Amino acid sequence: MHDMKRRTLVLAAGVVVGGLWGAPAMAGPTPSMLSNTCAGCHGPQGVAPGPSIPTIAGMPYNFLKLMMTEYMKGDRPSTIMGRVAKGYSDVEIDAIAKHFAGLKWGVQGGASVKGKSVDPAKAEKGKALAKECEKCHEEGGKKQDEDTPRLAGQWLEYLQVKIDDYKTNEKYPQPKKMKSQMDKLSVEDLDAIAHYFAGQK
Amino acid sequence: MYNLTRRHFVKLTGGLAAAGLVSPMFPTLGRASQGKKHVVVVGGGYGGVIAAKYIRMADPSVTVTLIEKEKLYYSCPLSNPVIAGFRDMKVQRWGYENLAKHGINVQHDEVVEIDPVKRSVSTAKSASFSYDKLVVAPGVDFKWDAIEGYTEKASEKIPHGWKAGPQTLLLHEQLSAMKDGDPYIIVAPPMPFRCPPGPYERASLVAWYLKQHKPRSKVIILDAKDKFAKQPLFVGAWKELGYNIEWVPVNEGGKVTRVNADSMSVHTEMQEYKSSAINVIPPQKAGKIAHAAGLVDKTGWCPVNQKTFESTVHKDIYVIGDACIATAEIPKSGFAANSEAKIAAAAIVAAFKGEPEPDPSYVNTCYSLLSPDYGISVAAVWAFKDNAVAKVSGGVSPEKATPAFRKQEASYAESWYQSIMVEMFS
C-alpha cells in the first residue's frame, strides 16, 4: 500500500504550481467549464455509458491528478488522452481532478449499444484469483483510497485493455507490487479477474 | 412572456399539460420577462439540445423552450457504418421525451421567422414565442444550385447522406444492389462543410464492404479540394487494409460541374462517370433559418463573438454548431457543437446574472472508422487568450500503430458516440 503513495509523492514534488488542496487562485475557465468538455467522451458528469471509455466520476483526487499529469507529460501511453491532457496547465489539471473526485460514481443507462457483459463463471474464478489484487483494490475493488482507482463496476472492456497494458507494456507506469502480481498471473487468469471486478456493484 | 394568441395558448397549454409542464411555464401570461428569463433554442441537434440542458443545469430559474421540427433525431456520426451494412439504423435514432425531465419545453415545430427587434420567433404552425435570449442551432443546408443538375429532387436518386435518415438507408441499398465491377462514386465538397473527415470515412467503409462483396469494384472520390482531413492516416490505412480507392483531387480534374440523375452520371471538366451507386455530398451553408434571419455574412455562415457565440449581426442571438463560424481551426463536428453549446450556455446565464463573460474552454474530437476494427482520431483543445481562440494542444492518431491500437480506437469511437448521445437525450 505505501508503495503506491510513493508514486503520488514523487508527482507532488514535481508539480510546483497548484499542488495545494485549497482552491488555486484561477484566472481563466472555471473548473466546471474545463470539466464539462470531458463529458463528450466520459459521459455526463463523468459517468460513462460504455462500452469502453471509463467512468471517472468519484475517482480519488490523487489518482485523477496523477493520470492527467502523466498523460500530459507523455509518461503514460494512451490512444488519445495524451493529446487531450496537454491542453491543460498543472493548475487546471488540479481543478479538474478535484471536480471529478467530487462527483458521484455511477452506472449510466440509456446507451443504444450495450457493453460486453460479465461472464458469471469467469467472475467466480476471478474472485478466487484476485486475493493479491485486493490487498490494494480492497472490498471487491469498491474501496478507493488516495491513489487507488475503483475497479468495481468499471467497464469490462476498459479493465481488460488496462490489464493487458499493465502486463505487456513495459512503458506503463504502475506500482511495483502490482506489476509483480501481474507477472505471476496468466492472461486467462487476469481476464477472469477483470470479469470479477467488472461484475462488482 | 409568450406572444401567443388565445387560440395558440389553448393549443399549447394542452400539449404542455400532457407533458406535465403546465404550471411553471405560464406564470401569468402577459407579464413581461420580469425576473424570470426565457431562452428559446432553435434546432435540437448536437448543439441545441446541449445548450438547452446546460442553461437549465446552470440556472433552473430560466425557462427554456426547444423548438425542433423533427420528432426523432438520427445521428450522422456513425451513420457511415449503416451504409456499409454493419450497423443498425435503430442505434442512430434518439427521441426527445427525456428532455421534459430537465424542465425543457420541447415543441415539435419549424421556426420560419426570427424578429431580432421584437425578440420573438414564429413557427410553421403559426405559434410565436418571445425570448430574452435566442440560441440558433439549425445545422447545415445544401447549396442545391452549386452543381448543375443536383437538386433536392435529384438527391432521391443520387443521395447525399449528409443528413442521416432515409438518405443513409438509400445509400446502403444502392451499395448492396450495385454490380461487382461498377465503380462507387463519391463527390466530396469544398471547405467548409460538416464533418471534414466524413467523406473519407465513408469511402473507407464502402471500400471495406466492396473488398468482401464486390472485389472487382473500386471507390472513386471526385474531390473539390486538393487535400483533406487526416489525409496521411487515411491514405496509409487504405494501403495497409488493401482498399481499392482512387482519389481525384481538384488539381487533377476532380471538380464535378454537372450531375444527371436520370442517366446516373456525374461530369467533371474532363470526364463523365457513370454508376448505379453515386453519392454526391453537395457544397454547404448555414441552415435555412439562419439565412432567413439575416444572421449570415457573405460566406453563407454566421459570424459570432468567439468568446460567447453571440451573433455579431444581432444582439441576444447565439449561433452554435455547424451554422456558426468558429475559428477556422474548429471544425464543423458534433463534438465541437457540444462544446460550443456549453460555452454559449455559460455566457447566457452569466449575462442574465450581470456577470462578466466566462472564460471558455473549447474541445473537439472526431473519431473515424476505416473498418469495424480500425479507428483513428483527431483531438484538440483551445483556450481564449489575448482576445482570440488559441490552440493549446491537439493532433491525430500516430501514423504507425499496432492493429490492437486501431481496434481500441474503434471501440472508443463507439463509446464516444454513446457518451455524447446519452448526454443529449437521457
Ligand SMILES: Cc1cc2nc3c(=O)[nH]c(=O)nc-3n(C[C@H](O)[C@H](O)[C@H](O)COP(=O)(O)OP(=O)(O)OC[C@H]3O[C@@H](n4cnc5c(N)ncnc54)[C@H](O)[C@@H]3O)c2cc1C
Ligand atoms: C456522415 C457524417 C459523419 C459524421 N461523423 C461525425 C463524428 O464522427 N463526430 C462528430 O463530432 N461529428 C460528426 N459529424 C458531424 C455532425 O453530424 C454535425 O457536426 C452536427 O450534427 C452539428 O450539430 P448541429 O447542432 O449544428 O446540427 P444538427 O445536429 O444537424 O441539428 C440541427 C437540428 O435543427 C433542426 N432544425 C433546423 N432548422 C430548424 C428550424 N427552422 N426549426 C426547427 N428545427 C430546425 C434540424 O431538424 C436538426 O435536428 C458527421 C456528419 C456526417 C454527415
